[in-house]
Amino acid sequence: MILSAEEWGIVRLSLLIGGTAMLVTLPIAFVLAWALARGRFPGRVLLDGIVHLPLVVPPVVTGWALLLAFGPAGPVGRWLADWFGVSVLFRWTGAAIAAAVMALPLVVRAIRLSIEAVDPRLEQAARTLGAGRARVFATITLPLCAPGILAGMVLGFARSIGEFGATITFVSNVPGETATLPLAIYSALQRPGGEDMVWRLASVSVALSLVALVASEWLARRMGRGLHVL
Amino acid sequence: MSFDVDVAVRRGEGRIAARFVTGPGATVLFGPSGVGKTTILQMVAGLVRPESGHVRVGGETLFDATARIDVRPEHRRIGYVFQEPRLFPHRRVAANLRYGMGRGGGDWDGIIAMLGIGHLLDRWPRSLSGGEARRVAIGRALLSDPRVLLLDEPLSSLDRARRGDILDALVAVRDRSGIPILMVTHDPEEAERIATAIVRL
Numbered sequence: 177m178i179l180s181a182e183e184w185g186i187v188r189l190s191l192l193i194g195g196t197a198m199l200v201t202l203p204i205a206f207v208l209a210w211a212l213a214r215g216r217f218p219g220r221v222l223l224d225g226i227v228h229l230p231l232v233v234p235p236v237v238t239g240w241a242l243l244l245a246f247g248p249a250g251p252v253g254r255w256l257a258d259w260f261g262v263s264v265l266f267r268w269t270g271a272a273i274a275a276a277v278m279a280l281p282l283v284v285r286a287i288r289l290s291i292e293a294v295d296p297r298l299e300q301a302a303r304t305l306g307a308g309r310a311r312v313f314a315t316i317t318l319p320l321c322a323p324g325i326l327a328g329m330v331l332g333f334a335r336s337i338g339e340f341g342a343t344i345t346f347v348s349n350v351p352g353e354t355a356t357l358p359l360a361i362y363s364a365l366q367r368p369g370g371e372d373m374v375w376r377l378a379s380v381s382v383a384l385s386l387v388a389l390v391a392s393e394w395l396a397r398r399m400g401r402g403l404h405v406l
Numbered sequence: 407m408s409f410d411v412d413v414a415v416r417r418g419e420g421r422i423a424a425r426f427v428t429g430p431g432a433t434v435l436f437g438p439s440g441v442g443k444t445t446i447l448q449m450v451a452g453l454v455r456p457e458s459g460h461v462r463v464g465g466e467t468l469f470d471a472t473a474r475i476d477v478r479p480e481h482r483r484i485g486y487v488f489q490e491p492r493l494f495p496h497r498r499v500a501a502n503l504r505y506g507m508g509r510g511g512g513d514w515d516g517i518i519a520m521l522g523i524g525h526l527l528d529r530w531p532r533s534l535s536g537g538e539a540r541r542v543a544i545g546r547a548l549l550s551d552p553r554v555l556l557l558d559e560p561l562s563s564l565d566r567a568r569r570g571d572i573l574d575a576l577v578a579v580r581d582r583s584g585i586p587i588l589m590v591t592h593d594p595e596e597a598e599r600i601a602t603a604i605v606r607l
Binding site: 295297298300301302303304305306307308315316319320 | 451479480483486488490494495506508546
C-alpha cells in the first residue's frame with residue numbers, strides 16, 4: 177500500500193501527538209494510580225470517579241471543558257499566555273492534551289492493577305534486609321509493575337491515536353496541525369473522490385490499533401506469569 | 407541478654423501480648439496456631455507497631471512506647487525468615503542473596519556452603535523446590551549481616567526429608583554463627599531440636 181506524502185504527514189502527526197500524549201500522561205497517571213492503589217485518604221472514591229469521567233462523559237463535553245480551561249480567558253490558557261506567550265488552541269500541542277486526557281482513565285487503570293498486583297510482603301522482606309522506602313520502590317515495586325505500566329502506555333497510545341470528539345471540539349480540524357488520522361478520515365469522507373484516501377488511512381488506523389492491542393496484551397500476560405521486562 | 411521484649415497490640419476482638427527476656431542461642435516461641443506468634447515477630451522486626459511496651463535487642467532499644475523510640479525496620483539489622491520464602495521473583499537466586507549485603511558483606515562462601523545452595527545461584531526463584539527456596543531465604547537473611555535472626559515456622563509445608571535438612575541447617579546456624587535466634591513454631595519436636603530456651607504462649 178502506497179501512501180502519498182500528505183498521508184504520511186498525517187500518520188507522522190498522529191504518532192507525534194500520541195507519543196507526546198503518553199509522555200505527558202505517564203507521570204500523572206502513575207501518581208494517580210499510586211494514590212488509588214495504595215493511598216488511604218478521604219475522597220479516594222471521588223478521585224477514582226473523576227479520573228474515570230473522560231471514559232463516560234461525551235467526548236464533546238470533555239473538549240468543551242478543555243476549551244474553557246485553555247482558552248484565552250481560561251485559567252490555564254491565561255497563565256500559559258502570560259508566562260510563556262503561547263496558546264495551545266489550533267495547535268498540535270492542544271491535540272496532544274486532548275488525547276492525553278481521553279487516554280488517562282485507561283492508563284491509570286492498567287498501572288493501578290499492576291501496582292495492586294505487587295505483593296506487599298515482598299516489600300516488607302526488602303525492608304528487613306536493610307532497604308529504605310526509596311530503594312524498595314526502585315528495586316522491588318517498580319520492576320514488578322513495569323510490564324503493567326508499559327501495557328497501559330501502549331493501550332493509551334492506541335487510544336490517543338483514535339481520539340476524535342474532544343480533539344475536534346478543543347482544537348478543531350487543522351490540516352498538518354491537529355488533523356490526526358480520525359479527523360483526516362472524517363474530512364476525506366466529506367470530500368467527493370476521497371474514498372481511496374479513506375481506505376488507506378483507515379487501514380493504517382486498524383493496523384496501528386491491532387499492533388498496540390497485541391503488544392499490550394502480550395505485556396500484560398508477561399506480568400501475569402511473574403516474568404518481567406527490566 | 408539477646409531479646410528483651412514486652413509488647414502488646416490489639417487485633418480485632420482480642421489482644422496479643424508477650425513478655426520475655428532471653429539469653430544467647432535459640433529461643434523458641436511455642437504455642438498453638440492463632441495466638442499471635444507471627445505478630446510478635448513482626449513487632450520485633452518493626453513491621454507492626456506495638457501499642458505499648460518495648461523491644462530491646464542486644465542491649466539496644468529498637469522500640470519504646472514511653473520514650474517514643476521506633477527504629478525503622480531497615481535500620482534494625484534483624485534477619486527475618488518469613489513463613490513463606492518471599493524471594494524476589496524478578497531476581498535470580500544470587501541477586502536475592504546479595505540484596506541485603508550492602509553493609510560489610512557477610513561470609514558469602516561460608517554461608518552458601520553451610521546451606522548447600524551453591525548450585526542454585528543462577529536459578530530463578532520460581533524454579534526452586536520448597537526446601538531450596540527456604541534455604542535461600544535463610545541465606546539471604548544471614549548475608550544481610552543481622553545481629554539476630556527471626557524464624558517464622560521455617561519448617562512448615564515441607565515434607566519429612568526436607569524438614570530434616572532445614573533443621574540441620576538451622577542447628578548449624580545456631581552453633582556456628584553465634585547469632586541469637588528467635589523462632590516461632592507449633593511443633594513440639596521442632597521446638598525440642600533447636601531450642602536453647604522455650605517461651606510458652
